[in-house]
Amino acid sequence: MYSRNEQDYIQQLSIDCVIFGYREKQLNVLVPKMDFRGDFWALPSGYIGQDEGIGQAARRILEERTGIQTIYLDQFCVFGDAERSNAQVLERLISLNGDKLVERGLNSKALEWITRRFVSIGYYALVDINKVIPRKNEIDESIEWYPITQLPTLIMDHNEMVAKALETLRLNLDQKLIGFNLLPETFTMKELQELYEAIFDKPFPRNNFQKKILDLNVLERLEKKFTGAANKAPYLYRFQQ
Amino acid sequence: MYSRNEQDYIQQLSIDCVIFGYREKQLNVLVPKMDFRGDFWALPSGYIGQDEGIGQAARRILEERTGIQTIYLDQFCVFGDAERSNAQVLERLISLNGDKLVERGLNSKALEWITRRFVSIGYYALVDINKVIPRKNEIDESIEWYPITQLPTLIMDHNEMVAKALETLRLNLDQKLIGFNLLPETFTMKELQELYEAIFDKPFPRNNFQKKILDLNVLERLEKKFTGAANKAPYLYRFQQ
DNA sequence: GCAAAAGTGTTCTTCGTACACCCATGT
DNA sequence: ACATGGGTGTACGAAGAACACTTTTGC
Numbered sequence: 045m046y047s048r049n050e051q052d053y054i055q056q057l058s059i060d061c062v063i064f065g066y067r068e069k070q071l072n073v074l075v076p077k078m079d080f081r082g083d084f085w086a087l088p089s090g091y092i093g094q095d096e097g098i099g100q101a102a103r104r105i106l107e108e109r110t111g112i113q114t115i116y117l118d119q120f121c122v123f124g125d126a127e128r129s130n131a132q133v134l135e136r137l138i139s140l141n142g143d144k145l146v147e148r149g150l151n152s153k154a155l156e157w158i159t160r161r162f163v164s165i166g167y168y169a170l171v172d173i174n175k176v177i178p179r180k181n182e183i184d185e186s187i188e189w190y191p192i193t194q195l196p197t198l199i200m201d202h203n204e205m206v207a208k209a210l211e212t213l214r215l216n217l218d219q220k221l222i223g224f225n226l227l228p229e230t231f232t233m234k235e236l237q238e239l240y241e242a243i244f245d246k247p248f249p250r251n252n253f254q255k256k257i258l259d260l261n262v263l264e265r266l267e268k269k270f271t272g273a274a275n276k277a278p279y280l281y282r283f284q285q
Numbered sequence: 286m287y288s289r290n291e292q293d294y295i296q297q298l299s300i301d302c303v304i305f306g307y308r309e310k311q312l313n314v315l316v317p318k319m320d321f322r323g324d325f326w327a328l329p330s331g332y333i334g335q336d337e338g339i340g341q342a343a344r345r346i347l348e349e350r351t352g353i354q355t356i357y358l359d360q361f362c363v364f365g366d367a368e369r370s371n372a373q374v375l376e377r378l379i380s381l382n383g384d385k386l387v388e389r390g391l392n393s394k395a396l397e398w399i400t401r402r403f404v405s406i407g408y409y410a411l412v413d414i415n416k417v418i419p420r421k422n423e424i425d426e427s428i429e430w431y432p433i434t435q436l437p438t439l440i441m442d443h444n445e446m447v448a449k450a451l452e453t454l455r456l457n458l459d460q461k462l463i464g465f466n467l468l469p470e471t472f473t474m475k476e477l478q479e480l481y482e483a484i485f486d487k488p489f490p491r492n493n494f495q496k497k498i499l500d501l502n503v504l505e506r507l508e509k510k511f512t513g514a515a516n517k518a519p520y521l522y523r524f525q526q
Numbered sequence: 527g528c529a530a531a532a533g534t535g536t537t538c539t540t541c542g543t544a545c546a547c548c549c550a551t552g553t
Numbered sequence: 554a555c556a557t558g559g560g561t562g563t564a565c566g567a568a569g570a571a572c573a574c575t576t577t578t579g580c
Contacts, residue, residue, distance in 0.1 A: 054296075054297045054298070054402075054404065055295070055296050055297070056295045056296070056298070057295070057297070057298050057404060092365070092404070094402060095367050096367055097365055097366040097367045097368075098363060098365030098366075098404060099365070099366075100367070119362065119363060121360070122339060122360060122363055122406050124333065124338055124339030124340070124406070125338040125339075125340075126336050126337055126338045126341070127338075161295075161335060163295065163298060163333070163339060165363050165365070232559090233559085233560090234558090234559080249543070249544075250558095250559085250560095251544095251545095251559095251560080251561075251562090252542070252543060252544080254559090254560075254561090255542090255561090256542080271551095272551095272552080273551075273552075273557075273558080274551055274552040274553060274555095274556070274557055274558085275550075275551055275552080275556085275557045275558035275559065276549060276550035276551055276557085276558060276559040276560075277550070277551065277559080278558085278559055278560090279559085279560090473532095474532085474533090475531085475532085490570070490571075491531095491532085491533095492532095492533080492534075492535090492571095492572095493569070493570065493571085495532090495533075495534090496534090496569090497568095497569080500568095512578095513578095513579075514530075514531080514578075514579075515528095515529070515530060515531085515578055515579040515580060516529080516530045516531040516532065516577070516578055516579080517530085517531060517532040517533075517576065517577035517578055518531095518532080518577070518578065519531085519532055519533090520532085520533090
């Protein structure tokens with residue numbers, strides 16, 4: 045990234061992605077930790093190529109970090125306050141890591157590029173967490189799934205972005221029937237219910253939930269799933285349509 | 286605009302505004318016609334100052350064209366396809382108006398600025414059409430309200446923007462209680478109903494509409510409005526809250 | 527008194543919620 | 554047989570749609 049010509053990208057415009065996954069009854073967000081001293085976490089982000097649509101750019105950024113191509117993706121907000129750059133954080137990062145920045149070939153021009161004020165387009169993505177192999181890029185120390193209730197403090201306004209993304213996900217979940225993107229291809233009704241409960245952070249009555257979902261007529265009922273537990277075996281379902 | 290230093294603005298990022306007004310039972314959109322040969326209409330738009338938030342920029346652009354400051358404003362979508370610039374239209378504009386462009390001091394550098402690929406943030410605004418005195422800016426030949434059913438063909442993807450803005454308005458109308466921004470301070474129930482009918486392009490049953498609106502508990506009932514017509518005088522209402 | 531249009535009330539349906547009951551499964 | 558958890562059915566109440574009726578106004 046640093047080595048490419050800055051003219052290859054639109055200046056002062058970036059994309060930040062909130063990547064949602066689901067496991068162990070919790071909604072998770074994929075967050076890289078930056079390879080700098082000082083504990084900086086930042087959402088997966090990137091720039092927009094001159095010949096690239098913003099949706100394409102978002103897909104590219106997501107593929108870099110998750111390895112998967114077909115991802116549910118939705119633009120949810122643009123963040124463009126004049127003060128959002130949070131100069132203090134950047135200054136702290138630079139003062140703590142001057143040597144590393146030089147070592148990576150970041151000349152003053154490149155530094156100027158990344159320290160300028162940015163407007164950022166927020167996208168949220170929904171993925172089957174089992175299909176993702178999180179990949180670091182060159183400026184990551186690590187990349188991990190964090191339960192949304194235990195997110196670290198992110199740089200700039202990235203925590204606010206996650207909150208806004210979750211809000212949008214809740215609004216769209218029923219209307220656009222997108223929740224299935226967070227589950228494996230087949231799932232039980234209970235698993236789907238637990239997903240909803242994780243997203244909305246509240247319980248749903250078991251029987252009414254089942255009725256509501258089946259009345260949507262988007263699920264195909266498959267064979268039963270025998271778990272070995274001492275109870276009736278639940279049906280497996282697949283999203284259809 | 287042309288004369289200012291291009292570095293005062295974020296490059297390749299613009300704001301386009303869909304300004305909705307309401308009169309004569311029709312939803313209207315404020316659209317300037319560009320002062321160039323060839324009949325070019327474009328949504329009111331502008332750039333984002335380096336020290337300006339995107340919301341501030343949108344307000345500034347709106348105030349320039351409408352003269353009013355307190356406007357309901359909502360970001361609805363970002364348009365950023367790589368091909369959206371519609372180079373053909375720009376080429377036609379330039380080829381038809383080379384002399385004008387020179388006359389206005391548009392040097393080749395400034396031309397490069399406006400002909401590069403742009404990402405644009407879409408905002409829609411709701412205004413009381415009676416409070417607006419449409420103002421041309423330096424590149425407008427005229428600026429007028431057009432019923433949304435009779436819009437001219439706009440440049441680039443601006444017609445698509447209007448469609449998307451309308452879609453968002455419909456989704457938000459009840460939830461955010463924003464329709465009142467399109468009416469004068471006091472109005473009758475019938476006028477409010479006709480506004481809804483214009484926005485959704487479908488009729489509503491009179492009595493149920495009244496019940497639904499009054500049950501929101503956001504309207505204050507004022508004195509009656511005597512029109513001189515041979516029928517019961519309707520109440521005036523004011524939005525409260 | 528009458529037509530026109532505003533205001534109000536009543537029923538019916540539909541939807542979501544709450545409660546109850548039955549069924550399969552492995553110990 | 555029995556505990557466990559999955560599937561289904563019924564009853565209640567709120568919200569919306571369709572209908573009818575009453576009231577006010579100027580001629």
